[in-house]
Amino acid sequence: MWKRLQFKKEYNHHFEYTKDINRIIKIFADRGYEIFEPDAVYAWENVSRDWAAGWLSLHEDDEEIFQDCFKYLEEA
Secondary structure, eight states, X not given: OOOOOOOOXXXXXXXXXXXXXXXXXXXXXXXXXXXXXXXXXXXXXXXXXXXXXXXXXXXXXXXXXXXXXXXXXXXX
């Protein structure tokens, strides 16, 4: 008898960072940009990877967060 296998689904930990994600979205909104949750996650994951981290704690300075994330986003 064959045993069925399937690809392991990656653990989605983003729900743990909802507050951070919403803050990033608000930081961009305050500057006149609309971004959605997946884009905020992607941007901050890449900022974190720059530091060889899984998910960095957000800085206190909103402008620093904006600048760190902005380089990973483009106009749609």
